[in-house]
Amino acid sequence: VCNIRSCHNKCAMAMNSKPFTVFVEGNIGSGKTTFLEHFRRFEDITLLTEPVEEWRNLKGWNLLDLMYKDTAKWAMTFQSYVSLTMLEMHQRPTPTPVKLMERSLYSARYCFVEHMMRSGTIHPAEFAVLDEWFKFIMNHIHIDADLIVYLKTTPSVVYERIKKRARSEEQCVPLSYIEELHKLHEDWLINRQHAECPAPVLVIDADLDLSQITEEYKKSEHQILRKAV
Ligand code: DGT
Numbered sequence: 001v002c003n004i005r006s007c008h009n010k011c012a013m014a015m016n017s018k019p020f021t022v023f024v025e026g027n028i029g030s031g032k033t034t035f036l037e038h039f040r041r042f043e044d045i046t047l048l049t050e051p052v053e054e055w056r057n058l059k060g061w062n063l064l065d066l067m068y069k070d071t072a073k074w075a076m077t078f079q080s081y082v083s084l085t086m087l088e089m090h091q092r093p094t095p096t097p098v099k100l101m102e103r104s105l106y107s108a109r110y111c112f113v114e115h116m117m118r119s120g121t122i123h124p125a126e127f128a129v130l131d132e133w134f135k136f137i138m139n140h141i142h143i144d145a146d147l148i149v150y151l152k153t154t155p156s157v158v159y160e161r162i163k164k165r166a167r168s169e170e171q172c173v174p175l176s177y178i179e180e181l182h183k184l185h186e187d188w189l190i191n192r193q194h195a196e197c198p199a200p201v202l203v204i205d206a207d208l209d210l211s212q213i214t215e216e217y218k219k220s221e222h223q224i225l226r227k228a229v
Contacts, residue, residue, distance in 0.1 A: 019046070019099040021144040022224055023199070025107050025189065026151030027182050028173070029158035029165070030206045031213065032102045035151060038217045039100055042225060046094045050102040051085040056169070065169045075116050076126045082108050083133060090143050098224060105143065109134045110194050111184040119180070138196065145198035149220055150189045151206035155179040 024032045036047045055064045058081060067078035086105045109130075117127040137143070155178045162170055162178070187193040189201050202223055208216055 017097075018144050019094045019097055020146045020224075021099045021101065022147045022149060023101050023104040023106070023145060024149045024151065025103060025185065026206060027153050027155070027158050027178060027185060028170070029161040029178075030151040030153045032151060034210070034213070035149065035204075035206075035217055036100055036102055038214065039221075039224070042098075044096050045098040045100055045224075046096045048089050048092065048099065048101045051089070054085050055081065062169070068169050068172060071116075071121050075122050076130070079108065079113055079116070079122075079130055080133075082112070083130075083137075087137065087141070091141075099144075100224070104145070105134065105137065106188070106196060106198060107185070110188040110196070111181055114184055115177075115180055143198065147223065148189065148197070148199050148201045149224075150185070150201050150203045152185075152203050153182070153206045155182045157207045 024035050026032055033049055036049055039045050040047060052064065055078070056062045063074065063078045063081055066074040083105060086103070086108055089101055090105060113122075113127065113130050113134075116122040117124070122130075155175060159175045159178050162173060188197065190203075202220055204216055204220060206213070206216070
């Protein structure tokens, strides 16, 4: 069902053609949700925020919490559910010409799973299974990707934000984890160390605090909205 006011033709066009699809990527606490919220004022955009709430409540189970409390035991289960929820977001029909998604299957694989593998948190056999799933999806399911917005931050800055927002599951997150995730985002999006970078990357300085960040976000409006039908 289309909820776009005043856009009957545009909407019909959007339903028949694929939307301009943007992934918003960046470290934990880099402001991805705030970035998405900035675009809520534009009526031709579908915003898909990350399914953290689903990860916190799957039939009453808080998988995010289990994963942080006993990573070795729960990482595989958690990552498997992340993949499912992300794939569902990639596949979700979009009634607008632009689709803005928080994260993607790519960051799950190239940042989080990569970290679990390198740090030895998951067994090489578990990594092999997750990697085969990822490759199978990439080879058999078309994932739309037109632009990646990379909210680039300094680890110490986001670490302070994470402490301040005090999400209960993240209380034990050390600065070293944030630094390693930062490096993995840089390796993927800036240094291009993986074959797969599915779209051009727009880098935004996301260290700025809330009072200044709107100006920075505005710089990306043109690139995201000009693609609208
Ligand atoms: P924001 O708006 O930039 O502050 O975004 P966050 O921090 O709410 O969202 P995100 O995706 O960086 O992280 C949410 C939580 O979920 C955080 O504790 C990290 C965790 N997380 C997200 N994706 C994955 C994943 O694929 N694997 C693992 N292990 N954790 C993940």
